[in-house]
Amino acid sequence: MATTVKPTAIAVPKPRGIAKYLVWSIDHKVIGIQYIGLSFFFFLFGGLLAELIRIELLTPAASLMVDGGAYNTLFTMHGTIMIFLFVVPMLAGFGNYLVPLMLGQKDMAFPWLNAFAFWMLPPAGLIMLAGWLVGPAQAGWTSYFPLSGPQYSPLDGQTLWAISLHLIGASSILGAINFIVTILNMRPPGMSLWQMPLFVWATFATSIIILVATPFLAGGLTLMLLDRLAGTSFFSPATGGDPLLWQNVFWFYSHPAVYIMVLPAMGILSEVLSIHARKPIFGYRFIALSSFGIAFLGCIVWGHHMFTSLASWARIPFMLTTMLIAVPTGVKMFSWLGTLWGGKIRFTSAMLFALGFLSMFVIGGITGVFLASVPVDIHLHDTYFVVAHFHFVLFGGSVFAIFAGLYHWFPKMSGRMLNERLGKIHFVLTYIGFFLTFFPMHFLGLEGMPRRIYTYDPKYEALNALSTIGALIMAVAIVPFLVNLAVSLVAGKPAGNNPWRALTLEWMTSSPPPEHNFDEPPVPAVDPYGYGTPEGAAYLASGGKVALPVSSHAHGHADQPIERPATGD
Amino acid sequence: MKLNRYAIYILVGAIFIAIGVIVGLTVRVFPVAASAEAVAVDSLFNFMLAIAVVIFLIVEGGIIYSIIRFRRRPGDETDGAPIHGNTALEITWTAIPAVIVFVLAIYSYQVYLTIRNPEPKDNEVRIGVIGQQFAWKFVYEMPEDNDPNVTPELRERIKQYMIDSTLYVPLNRPVRALIESQDVIHSFYIPEFRIKQDATPGRVSEAYFTPIEKGEWWVVCAELCGVGHAAMSQINRVVVLEQSEFDQYIAQLYAKAKETASDPRSPEVGKQLIMNKYACGACHILDDAGLVGNIGPSLNGIATRAEGHAERGEGLVGGTDAAAYIRGSIVNPNLYLVPGYAAGIMPQNYGNPNVMSEDDLEAIVNYLLTIR
Numbered sequence: 001m002a003t004t005v006k007p008t009a010i011a012v013p014k015p016r017g018i019a020k021y022l023v024w025s026i027d028h029k030v031i032g033i034q035y036i037g038l039s040f041f042f043f044l045f046g047g048l049l050a051e052l053i054r055i056e057l058l059t060p061a062a063s064l065m066v067d068g069g070a071y072n073t074l075f076t077m078h079g080t081i082m083i084f085l086f087v088v089p090m091l092a093g094f095g096n097y098l099v100p101l102m103l104g105q106k107d108m109a110f111p112w113l114n115a116f117a118f119w120m121l122p123p124a125g126l127i128m129l130a131g132w133l134v135g136p137a138q139a140g141w142t143s144y145f146p147l148s149g150p151q152y153s154p155l156d157g158q159t160l161w162a163i164s165l166h167l168i169g170a171s172s173i174l175g176a177i178n179f180i181v182t183i184l185n186m187r188p189p190g191m192s193l194w195q196m197p198l199f200v201w202a203t204f205a206t207s208i209i210i211l212v213a214t215p216f217l218a219g220g221l222t223l224m225l226l227d228r229l230a231g232t233s234f235f236s237p238a239t240g241g242d243p244l245l246w247q248n249v250f251w252f253y254s255h256p257a258v259y260i261m262v263l264p265a266m267g268i269l270s271e272v273l274s275i276h277a278r279k280p281i282f283g284y285r286f287i288a289l290s291s292f293g294i295a296f297l298g299c300i301v302w303g304h305h306m307f308t309s310l311a312s313w314a315r316i317p318f319m320l321t322t323m324l325i326a327v328p329t330g331v332k333m334f335s336w337l338g339t340l341w342g343g344k345i346r347f348t349s350a351m352l353f354a355l356g357f358l359s360m361f362v363i364g365g366i367t368g369v370f371l372a373s374v375p376v377d378i379h380l381h382d383t384y385f386v387v388a389h390f391h392f393v394l395f396g397g398s399v400f401a402i403f404a405g406l407y408h409w410f411p412k413m414s415g416r417m418l419n420e421r422l423g424k425i426h427f428v429l430t431y432i433g434f435f436l437t438f439f440p441m442h443f444l445g446l447e448g449m450p451r452r453i454y455t456y457d458p459k460y461e462a463l464n465a466l467s468t469i470g471a472l473i474m475a476v477a478i479v480p481f482l483v484n485l486a487v488s489l490v491a492g493k494p495a496g497n498n499p500w501r502a503l504t505l506e507w508m509t510s511s512p513p514p515e516h517n518f519d520e521p522p523v524p525a526v527d528p529y530g531y532g533t534p535e536g537a538a539y540l541a542s543g544g545k546v547a548l549p550v551s552s553h554a555h556g557h558a559d560q561p562i563e564r565p566a567t568g569d
Numbered sequence: 570m571k572l573n574r575y576a577i578y579i580l581v582g583a584i585f586i587a588i589g590v591i592v593g594l595t596v597r598v599f600p601v602a603a604s605a606e607a608v609a610v611d612s613l614f615n616f617m618l619a620i621a622v623v624i625f626l627i628v629e630g631g632i633i634y635s636i637i638r639f640r641r642r643p644g645d646e647t648d649g650a651p652i653h654g655n656t657a658l659e660i661t662w663t664a665i666p667a668v669i670v671f672v673l674a675i676y677s678y679q680v681y682l683t684i685r686n687p688e689p690k691d692n693e694v695r696i697g698v699i700g701q702q703f704a705w706k707f708v709y710e711m712p713e714d715n716d717p718n719v720t721p722e723l724r725e726r727i728k729q730y731m732i733d734s735t736l737y738v739p740l741n742r743p744v745r746a747l748i749e750s751q752d753v754i755h756s757f758y759i760p761e762f763r764i765k766q767d768a769t770p771g772r773v774s775e776a777y778f779t780p781i782e783k784g785e786w787w788v789v790c791a792e793l794c795g796v797g798h799a800a801m802s803q804i805n806r807v808v809v810l811e812q813s814e815f816d817q818y819i820a821q822l823y824a825k826a827k828e829t830a831s832d833p834r835s836p837e838v839g840k841q842l843i844m845n846k847y848a849c850g851a852c853h854i855l856d857d858a859g860l861v862g863n864i865g866p867s868l869n870g871i872a873t874r875a876e877g878h879a880e881r882g883e884g885l886v887g888g889t890d891a892a893a894y895i896r897g898s899i900v901n902p903n904l905y906l907v908p909g910y911a912a913g914i915m916p917q918n919y920g921n922p923n924v925m926s927e928d929d930l931e932a933i934v935n936y937l938l939t940i941r
Contacts, residue, residue, distance in 0.1 A: 152752070323670040370614070376610060
């Protein structure tokens, strides 16, 4: 006789509304929005620090800051927070939300691990902020030794900084494993690797970089903590260590980290440009593969951050690998231009931010080649030219793409459209403010103004004032966005399943999607970018139910049709 | 029709290239090129700038053209042309940037070879550069001295005083800077010479330059080195002199060093050490020596205050008098902290005789005891 014990059903009320996002959940959509919400908070906070930096730099003399230490804290925390608590987790949030939906799945491969990876971040953020209670980190986000060592940074905030980054790094690695397993194993029938949306490709390449590079950050941080807490001497020259060892280990992670912050942004861009130009993405395979070219090269260029400290002979190979990155990056830029060419461009807010990326990122890419050239870099290294360069890459690139992504997928996440008029005001102010803030910095750097100083030679005053005005415009620019978010969440126009008439799978379910994502297993479009093709139109008309096979007409290249490989896994 | 289209592409391309060439030839965005190396670097930069302008115009022009020409007209709900790619075009825009990059790499390498110069040259001047929190100091080679009274030991002692807070370099002679740091990483940077090299503790690094313009500029610190990093870029000057003026300067420096070596603990020597060798003015105010730093406490009236500290027994080293307080403040600054100033900012290594000799310490104490 089998006795059956009925599991006692305890009625736990399910949190609803905002509360859902404040508690543990293994739903990838909840987790994705948790990532996005948390990192958006840090974006606002890091932005506030940036405004303080710019206000201090309005005039050559000290104005806000009591001393250099206070200023050093500002830019240390600004850089660290923007990189590790904003851009990286924000893009991880997009990945979490979108990858399972784009693959037509219920969830990530390891939902529990996914939640665990997210929940390492709030404590990491609190530990980082707690630095202010015990004396914050002041050694820059790069934390070079010996300045960050126990002798020159006796305050405990530096230790908390390292512990916080340790947690963020571990979270990042767990997330990457989850993405790789999900992407390789959980594609739906009818979707080969070569039919994945490019955002999924980008997340795949990014996850591989994270898996290769982030353990080096963990290793470096462990040695830093040992030096600071256990009296070891890995990096201290006075007792036999080597400060260049830290630089090598740090940049072996932190240069690839740039691509961790840029590749998913490029993935967002590929989606938004194609959909809002109503035209197939140009050169799908070149774009997908160039991500891997960038990922590979990105791991062998770290020495260009050390052109003024590295042994002379070692500078040349790093110059060559660094310059080569311009090639796959150029492939993407030109392919996106090719996507626009002949399209029917809709100037939605999402598209405007994507065009903002295109027009600004190219400047960051070009200045990157200047900095790759050893003789030119020797002059420009650690000057404001570098500050201009990486803000054109990370703000002109990643942040513009993040906003494009928010405008594009907000309807899916919330079920409501964002207001387009407010979106356009937000874009115009951001674009002008961004350009005004960072473009003059090129000239400051060329003139020789070093980074990380709060008092400066009065000859740099005019350009600094321009830059500060730009930063204040950006501060104003965020207001319409915040208003837009708040109002649209409550009273936005209902989005429907597929407001952009897109072909990727996340749009083939309700907005927001049900907890299980799809009521029945979705059928992926044979070509996720088949805009303007009869198959694409038929797929849309059927609401994502009918995926016609591909005719050679639609998928050949413009001039010479080529065979498409058989689809299927 | 097709020919026309290509003709337009070629015409636009030619215009872009012309603009690039004009920009590359005319735009000067750098400060004065005061070294031979700067001239080579500037040519390379302008060559890159010309190419950059062309690429910039192609991309931005393409974007602007597309958003005008391919904007959706009102009422048009159709999609764009289903063009998925063009292999020839894609290979072209992979190959051309690759070629450009190789050309730039080769040119850059050539310029680098001319500015790096690892081999010593016959007529080069060797100058030591030492970074400390938060100033630079410069160590000069001693001239010949035929004075029979100068023993090798005395010469060793004189050598310690061949040091100054200003970098003097002769015109048109190659200079090899041997760069060290006493504490954290600094970066030796003279924008007008286009040279930069980190001063990494534990190793001697080199920078190489040939001044070709007379003038006076800042020696900048380009690597974050602590609370006084900003101040460190506006402390030390580099001055380019004629060869004869340079020789004269070295002779004067040597004569003063010789004098100092004969009475190394005098207050006058202490004053010179405070001003030059130890660059105390990076952080402290001292009217008598013209120091204007604002990172640490003022030294005006230090002797009077030191007596008060001595009575209260605060921060004393090697005695119980005012001298012991001043000595303590130098060799162990955290022992007593002036209210409002944090620990760990004043260099912690002046207790090390290799960093500050016993003679130098006593000379500085003797001098500060006169500041009432």
